[in-house]
Each structure stands twice: as structure tokens, then as C-alpha cells.
Amino acid sequence: MSSIAKPGDKAGSPPFFSKQATVARPGFSRWMVPPAALAVHLCIGQAYAFSVFNGPLTKVIGITQSAPDDWSLTTLGWIFSLAIVFLGLSAAFAGKWLEHVGPRRTMFTAACCFGGGFIVSAIGVWTHQIWLLYLGYGVIGGIGLGLGYVSPVSTLIRWFPDRRGMATGMAIMGFGGGAMIAAPLSVALMNHFKSATSIGVAETFVVLGIAYFISMTIGSLAIRVPAPDWKPAGWTPPATSTTRMITRNHVHIDQALKTPQFYLIWLVLFLNVTAGIGILGQASVMIQESFKSTVTASAAAGFVGLLSLFNMGGRFIWASGSDWLGRKNTYFVFFVLGSVLYYFVPTFADAGNIALFVLSYCVILSMYGGGFSTVPAYLADMFGTAFVGGIHGRLLTAWAAAGVAGPVLVNYIRAYEVAHGVAKADAYTLTVHLMAVLLVVGFICNLLVKRVDDKHYMTEAELAAEK
Structure with a gap:
């Protein structure tokens, strides 16, 4: 993907969000990459804690108890289902794009989608339009989930060819643990914003959307990819193994x-x-x-x-x-x-x-x-x-x-x-x-x-x- 240089760019320097701009300089520590991946995965792991909003969302109008025009749990259940569906679809269709543009642009796009999905959902709560929650958290947020999930993985594998399992485990552990942070945080925020006229969900969505956008953006700015010829000091790539099926070749x-x-x-x-x-x-x-x-x-x-x-x-x-x-x-x-x-x-x-x-x-x-x-x-x-x-x-x-x-x-x-x-x-x-x-x-x-x-x-x- 080509980019046009802008005034003020240094001669020969690649655009900031290009894949070339994320190539690490000599001496860069690969241990700086897992925290960047965790900054994203701990955020998108919030998906496992979305159920804490279901009860309050059935009382948007009634506040203390569900009113006749409030949403039902079955109606709200589609929000999470849509998010998981679009996680899978975006991960599948954007994977090839990720390989071309690199992890920084992909992770920043994920931050915009996931954080923005919360903001759209907050508007849906304020206006009581369920389709905005489907669009916000379900579709836009789901796309952010998919992009954020896959974008650090290939980078970690390239930084840790000697410990591929450990590297992916560090990042994906964050997705599993994100809910442990998100659940109590969401409940605390809803209690803080709750009033006689609000259940506090919309305000919580706004705070979470901004916080997740900032954290995921920091992760996207910190991510680096190794130079093509880089390998860990003292490590020799193993010969192709037929017993453990480890190849040194590549399949498109x-x-x-x-x-x-x-x-x-x-x-x-x-x-x-x-x-x-x-x-x-x-x-x-x-x-x-x-x-x-x-x-x-x-x-x-x-x-x-x-x-x-x-x-x-x-x-x-x-x-x-x-x-x-x-x-x-x-x-x-x-x-x-x-x-x-x-x-x-x-x-x-x-x-x-x-x-x-x-x-x-x-x-x-x-x-x-x-x-x-x-x-x-x-x-x-x-x-x-x-x-x-x-x-x-x-x-x-x-x-x-x-x-x-x-x-x-x-x-x-x-x-x-x-x-x-x-x-x-x-x-x-x-x-x-x-x-x-x-x-x-x-x-x-x-x-x-x-x-x-x-x-x-x-x-x-x-x-x-x-x-």
C-alpha cells in the first residue's frame, strides 16, 4: 500500500501508520511487545463481562424496575451474539489486510471501532433505540474485537520464534482476564452515575469507550515488528521437524x-x-x-x-x-x-x-x-x-x-x-x-x-x- 509524503515528513521516512514505520531499531527489547499486546487484549476482554449490563438495561425507562416499554433480556441477548459474530467475520476478512498494513494501523483501527462502539451504544441508551446498541457494540464494537484480537498475535510470534506458545499465551491470557477488570469496574461506574433519572449505563459506556480507546491506542503506538533478518541472540532456527511439524517455510x-x-x-x-x-x-x-x-x-x-x-x-x-x-x-x-x-x-x-x-x-x-x-x-x-x-x-x-x-x-x-x-x-x-x-x-x-x-x-x- 503506497502513501503520499506530506509536508514536514523527513526525507525517506515512512508514514507513521505504515508497516515500515513500526520496524524496530537495533537494540529494541522484544519484551516491550507483550505489554503493547496486553494493552489491547485486556480491553477487548471486556466482552466476557458484557452480561453485567443486561439487568440494568432492562430498566432504562423504569429505573427501579422494568417498565412495559423497556427492553427484554432476549432482545438484549443479541448484542453480545452480534459482537461475537462480527469478531469472527472481521478477523477472517481483515486478516489479509493486517499482513499488508501491519499491526499498528490494525490495532489503532480496532481502538477506534471498539471505543467508538461504546459511544454509539451510549447514544442508543439515551435515545432508547436498540438498533444503535446492535450497531454500536454488536457490529462496530465486534469489528474492533476481531481486529484487536488478531493484530498482536503474528507480531508476537515473530518476536518469539523460540517461544511461540508462551508469546501468544501472554497476549491471549489478557483477553481471558479482561473481564475480571471490566466487571467490577463497570458495576462501580454504574453505581457512581446512577440517579433518580438514570441507571448509569450510558455514562458508563462513554467512560469505558474513552478509556479503552486510550489504552488500545497506546498499545498500537508502542507495537514494533522485528526487522526481516532479526532473530534472538544466540538462537539458531531449528531444522524443519517432521515429528513436531515445525516448518521454516511459508504458506500464503x-x-x-x-x-x-x-x-x-x-x-x-x-x-x-x-x-x-x-x-x-x-x-x-x-x-x-x-x-x-x-x-x-x-x-x-x-x-x-x-x-x-x-x-x-x-x-x-x-x-x-x-x-x-x-x-x-x-x-x-x-x-x-x-x-x-x-x-x-x-x-x-x-x-x-x-x-x-x-x-x-x-x-x-x-x-x-x-x-x-x-x-x-x-x-x-x-x-x-x-x-x-x-x-x-x-x-x-x-x-x-x-x-x-x-x-x-x-x-x-x-x-x-x-x-x-x-x-x-x-x-x-x-x-x-x-x-x-x-x-x-x-x-x-x-x-x-x-x-x-x-x-x-x-x-x-x-x-x-x-x-
């Missing part, structure tokens, strides 16, 4: 879609996420119904918070561990251990063993988070690093699909079971056993992943032409 983003490996890894991510995301959404209800006489609502809330911690921690620990275990072997652990735990969870519930029930779901959710953070390194191993950001973006459509499939399976199977006379405490048995089956299918898909055929790799001339 469009060519990756013509390989069976892309679709097998797509299924690997889809099945791992489907098995976790549906349970995550019903965790509070599930533990209360499984241990009706012993688990209170407040204890269930603590259980949800514990799952969030394991979801976040798993993103770093599992991804880091994959650097020595291997990506394929790491997913084997996810699928084998996950299916075994899912199979025995109903047994733990029937026996009244809360400790094993909680521990099982904590491990399952750690692997759910680990699946997100390990897959970018898996893709880099298989397809090279030149276009991994774009390939990762397209693979995230698996997340969007799982975001629909997981909750639907859990909710509808439970409803069917209860409607046919199954006790609520037993209504999840079929569901979790089905999740175990999905993980077995995921094991088979992962088993079928082989090294990419040489015909898909780019020549040196083709790679130079793309750059």
Missing part, C-alpha cells in the same frame, strides 16, 4: 485454505471450544442444580469466578507448555483428559463430591482457554510465520461457530430432558457425555493432522513479491 494465506490441515485444525478448535463455552455459560445454574441442598447462589458465583481464573491461567500455562510438549501433543492432552473428566463429572455429582466436580470443571476450562492460545503457534508451526495473522483470523470463524453450537447444545438438550421428566440435577448428564464424544472426535481430527505438503510452500521469489 489464500493457499492455506486449500490444505486439509487448515480444516482439520479448524475442527480441532471448534470442537474444543464447543465443549467448553456452553458449560461456561451455564456454570452457575449447573452447580446449583447438581448440588441443590448445599450450593448457594453466592457460592455458585464464586465457582464462576474460579472458572474464569482457570480459563485465564490456562491460556498462558498450556500455551507455554506446548513449546516443549508440541502443539499436536498438547491438543491430545486436551481431548483425552477433557473427555475423561466430562465422562466422570455426573458420577462426581451423584456422589455429592463437590471438590472433584469443581476441580474437573476448572481443569476443563483451563484447557478451553489453552485451546485459544495454543492454536496460533500451531498454525505458525504448520504454515510458517509470514501470514499467520491472517490465517489465524480466518480460523477464528471456528470460535464464532462454537459460540452458537455450544450454548445451543447445552441449553436445548437440558430443556428437552427436563420437559420429559428428568430431574434438573440429572438433566446435564446427557449433555456432558455428548461433550465427551465431541472431544473424542476432536482427538481423531488432531490425529489426522500431518505436515503440509511441499507444493503449498511459497518460493523465495513469491515471498519477496508479497512483501
Whole structure:
């Protein structure tokens, strides 16, 4: 992408938001890049905490209780669904653009979309127009989520070729932990702005929109990419490995879609996420119904918070561990251990063993988070690093699909079971056993992943032409 020099530009200096302007100078510490990535991912991780607004948004008119013209929870539920859909779509379609323009412009665009989405949503609350919330947080904000999610990943992989899993784990851990900051902050802001005529949501949206825009912009300004010939001091690139399937070659983003490996890894991510995301959404209800006489609502809330911690921690620990275990072997652990735990969870519930029930779901959710953070390194191993950001973006459509499939399976199977006379405490048995089956299918898909055929790799001339 060419740019026209402006008056005052230094002779030969590239435009500020160009990819060339982000190339690090000699002596730049690669450890400055993870904080820049976290500045973005901690912000967009707010998406997991959006549910704190649902209750107050049903009382925009009534203030203390819902009025006849207030929005219903089912109407509001589409806001988050749209955001996840547009996260997947923007990540898929903008991945190629990311590789051309670089992380700075992409991350700044994400800041504008995510922060701006909150402002549009605030106007929607003030005017009581639900379509503005769909457009603001759902569409515009969702695009910001997708761009912000993928933009730092390929950069981190290039800075840490010796620790790809750890690098992506550091950033994507931020997405898992963002909700832990956003939830109490949002509640505190709503309480601060609440009055006799306002529930405080619109004002909170404005503050969050400005704060997230500033934080994400700082991250975009701080990001740097390594020079083409850069490598860590004392590190020698390993030879192409057929056993661990690590390549030193590169596959073009469009060519990756013509390989069976892309679709097998797509299924690997889809099945791992489907098995976790549906349970995550019903965790509070599930533990209360499984241990009706012993688990209170407040204890269930603590259980949800514990799952969030394991979801976040798993993103770093599992991804880091994959650097020595291997990506394929790491997913084997996810699928084998996950299916075994899912199979025995109903047994733990029937026996009244809360400790094993909680521990099982904590491990399952750690692997759910680990699946997100390990897959970018898996893709880099298989397809090279030149276009991994774009390939990762397209693979995230698996997340969007799982975001629909997981909750639907859990909710509808439970409803069917209860409607046919199954006790609520037993209504999840079929569901979790089905999740175990999905993980077995995921094991088979992962088993079928082989090294990419040489015909898909780019020549040196083709790679130079793309750059």
C-alpha cells in the first residue's frame, strides 16, 4: 500500500501508520511487545463481562424496575451474539489486510471501532433505540474485537520464534482476564452515575469507550515488528521437524485454505471450544442444580469466578507448555483428559463430591482457554510465520461457530430432558457425555493432522513479491 509524503515528513521516512514505520531499531527489547499486546487484549476482554449490563438495561425507562416499554433480556441477548459474530467475520476478512498494513494501523483501527462502539451504544441508551446498541457494540464494537484480537498475535510470534506458545499465551491470557477488570469496574461506574433519572449505563459506556480507546491506542503506538533478518541472540532456527511439524517455510494465506490441515485444525478448535463455552455459560445454574441442598447462589458465583481464573491461567500455562510438549501433543492432552473428566463429572455429582466436580470443571476450562492460545503457534508451526495473522483470523470463524453450537447444545438438550421428566440435577448428564464424544472426535481430527505438503510452500521469489 503506497502513501503520499506530506509536508514536514523527513526525507525517506515512512508514514507513521505504515508497516515500515513500526520496524524496530537495533537494540529494541522484544519484551516491550507483550505489554503493547496486553494493552489491547485486556480491553477487548471486556466482552466476557458484557452480561453485567443486561439487568440494568432492562430498566432504562423504569429505573427501579422494568417498565412495559423497556427492553427484554432476549432482545438484549443479541448484542453480545452480534459482537461475537462480527469478531469472527472481521478477523477472517481483515486478516489479509493486517499482513499488508501491519499491526499498528490494525490495532489503532480496532481502538477506534471498539471505543467508538461504546459511544454509539451510549447514544442508543439515551435515545432508547436498540438498533444503535446492535450497531454500536454488536457490529462496530465486534469489528474492533476481531481486529484487536488478531493484530498482536503474528507480531508476537515473530518476536518469539523460540517461544511461540508462551508469546501468544501472554497476549491471549489478557483477553481471558479482561473481564475480571471490566466487571467490577463497570458495576462501580454504574453505581457512581446512577440517579433518580438514570441507571448509569450510558455514562458508563462513554467512560469505558474513552478509556479503552486510550489504552488500545497506546498499545498500537508502542507495537514494533522485528526487522526481516532479526532473530534472538544466540538462537539458531531449528531444522524443519517432521515429528513436531515445525516448518521454516511459508504458506500464503489464500493457499492455506486449500490444505486439509487448515480444516482439520479448524475442527480441532471448534470442537474444543464447543465443549467448553456452553458449560461456561451455564456454570452457575449447573452447580446449583447438581448440588441443590448445599450450593448457594453466592457460592455458585464464586465457582464462576474460579472458572474464569482457570480459563485465564490456562491460556498462558498450556500455551507455554506446548513449546516443549508440541502443539499436536498438547491438543491430545486436551481431548483425552477433557473427555475423561466430562465422562466422570455426573458420577462426581451423584456422589455429592463437590471438590472433584469443581476441580474437573476448572481443569476443563483451563484447557478451553489453552485451546485459544495454543492454536496460533500451531498454525505458525504448520504454515510458517509470514501470514499467520491472517490465517489465524480466518480460523477464528471456528470460535464464532462454537459460540452458537455450544450454548445451543447445552441449553436445548437440558430443556428437552427436563420437559420429559428428568430431574434438573440429572438433566446435564446427557449433555456432558455428548461433550465427551465431541472431544473424542476432536482427538481423531488432531490425529489426522500431518505436515503440509511441499507444493503449498511459497518460493523465495513469491515471498519477496508479497512483501
